[in-house]
Amino acid sequence: MPAALSADSILAGLEDFWASLGGQKTASEPHALLRASAMTLIVIAEEAEDPAAIAETIGEVMHDHPNRAIVVRLRPGTETLIEHRITAHCWMPFGGRRQICCEQVEITASGASLPGLLPILTAIAAPDLPVVVWCRGARIYHLPAVGALAGISHKLIVDSTGFADVRAALEDLAADAKRGRPVADLSWTRITRWREIVAHIFDHPGRREFVRDMRQVKVFHAGDAPPASAYYLAGWVLASIGHDDVAARFESVAGAGIEGIVLDFDSHLVSIRRAQGGSVRIDIDSLAGCTVAPRLTEAELLGNELAISGKDAVFQRSLEMAARLARR
């Protein structure tokens, strides 16, 4: 199998696979399966990662973003080993009469064989549909072959939360974004809800006057050092108001991820702090309220990112500012 692996053999395997699935139709449900795909999702992971967990995440994402998933599991070593298998994720939509199925091609390859795999990945991507690459890990993101893959992809997703050096991660991402790489970071996706709460507060026209008097933004985070998402949140506030002479502070507290943000104006204070459960307490001077900010699963984060196509100018501005804050 390894020697014979080619795009044609994988595509033929896909056809055979679907023909066999279609053969299971019954007389009462002659079209019981619907093969669905709105994009190609290429996932590159280390072989040591649990394949079942990756498959579960992909399967969950497929419900809202049906795709042809190609999972490349990188094996250590230099052997030119490439093998593959085909599976499907199927589900019955609520009230539906037909199962919807998406295909998953899993390829195991050595790091050395990755460059040779690129033409195959290009050829087996679903035609005329967007290609999204999800790099699971800092080492993978920095592989030259992944850089080449970025050329055919509409989006290159990473999660900088898993990168050991946050400062370097933000700088690399900012540099790549500047070079035109379509990078996206799940650490940024993770703070969408926090950003939305802040934006919501300033939907009130009377509060927009506050903005020019902002003195400080303070982000509360778990862990000793600020994670990338803390830099993103502060960076986004500063990039949004358009001046970086506002002080950005970070404070470590108990919890997980982002635990709160306080915006300090001359004569007003906006505080958004995580409370019990998934709820968040909002204080705007003496006005108090409550909303929710659930912690999203990896599948939800990925799904949110897949829902965004095209250039994300807000992310790019915030990334640049986050990298500057991390450097300070």
Place this chain on the structure above:
Amino acid sequence: MELGNPFQDSLRFESRTLPCASVIFGATGDLTRRKLVPALYRLACERRLPPGFALLGTSRTPLTDDQFREKLRAAIPEFAPGLPVDGDMWRSFSSAFFYIPGDLKDPATYQRLAAKLSEIETRFETGGNVLFYLATQPSQYETAADGIGAAGLARGNGWRRLVIEKPFGHDVSSARELNARLQRIFPESEIYRIDHYLGKETVQNILAFRFANGIFEPLWNRRYVNHVQITAAEAIGVENRGAYYQEAGALSDMIQNHLLQIMATIGMEPTPVYVADAVRDERAKLLRSIRIMKPDEVALNAVAGQYGPARIGDSEVPGFRQEPGVRPDSRTETYAAVTLFVDNWRWAGVPFCLRTGKRLPRRVTDIAIHYSGAPHAPFAESNADNNGATPNLLIIRIQPEEGISMRFLSKEPGGGMRLRPVSMDFNYGASFGSQEASAYETLLLDAMRGDPTLYIRQDAVEASWAVVQPILEVWRNQSFGFPNYSAGTWGPAAADEMLARRGHVWRSP
């Protein structure tokens, strides 16, 4: 000059809704419990409601604020299953619920509402924005609107809007009369007439399908389209709405509003921009272009039906006249089919066949554009029997399994040139997953944002009544051999005959 929100991110955040209060008249009724509050709560859980949102309910039932909250909480598990009702989310949401008991005819009720709204305006910083929702009996619309007007509630610091549910009158003159009463209090631009069909994702998608793609519009006219069939079938009977339905009937309850709105969306001209009045202008123009039937044309172009009892599976299904609340000699139609023509350049001579009914074989709503055959068919011999159906069919499925299918002829594998219809399917679930937005969520949010695109304007209401009124008048004086179709069938034989006269057959959706 008003400053913009520097934190807005239109790519990832939904466009925002300004804080407001919603006053629901008929707050202890079914609509509030089953549709409005579940939709509002789902919006709150999805974080799409503004933070300063408050709900003020009123009806005759004496309740405290807490009793009102509890009553609505109890409805959530049934009508919005899966949403949390015991945690902070519900507590926070319902803490902004208030209740004023009172009679709609009593001016003191409106004074109490005014006082509470003033308190809410300060406490929730709503800016004086108020959405009045009349979830009452239609006969009370005018009383409620007059009361709002007399108490000065139709004007304030912010916007004031009025949402009403169908029926908007029962004929042209009553629709005009209702409107005149409402417009004395609210300007037309602030009156939101809800038709939940227009809030359905797939109905909205008709416009995207037609006007965002260049390939379909050239084929969307009398030159290529043979006829159009619009079906809204329900498998259930009248359930516990027998008494109401008996007064309405399928023509008024479904065709006058839902199906004509769908027809208008299918047939309207493109708009230069997607803004409310441009879209509503074109819908209304299409409705006004529908040829009004003369009394002697009704028998040929309209069919009424009423279901009789039948055995479906293991169950004995009652006929309409055996349903609770229905008179044993009721003459109300539970099925209606009409053939309409649009007198304009695009659609002249193209029949639009609309049908709706209860106790039909399955629940389905779809639109089928039947295209004319090829001008010359070299393979006619091998494809002679197409059972009266045109070979090319574009089907827009609204429910269930939203999607679009195109049927065309294909050569069967093997020797010779034998043709067979095949289908090319687009299924929403296959491209957009299983997300499902409720029509009420969409429409309530639109009303709060001041976007009436999916609401019906008065001229469209009047044009729709003008289409169905001549049929209603003929039917009123006609005796039918009801019941004329068995529960679980596709309606009376007369409906098939109506299409057969033009060489068409109803498709089996």
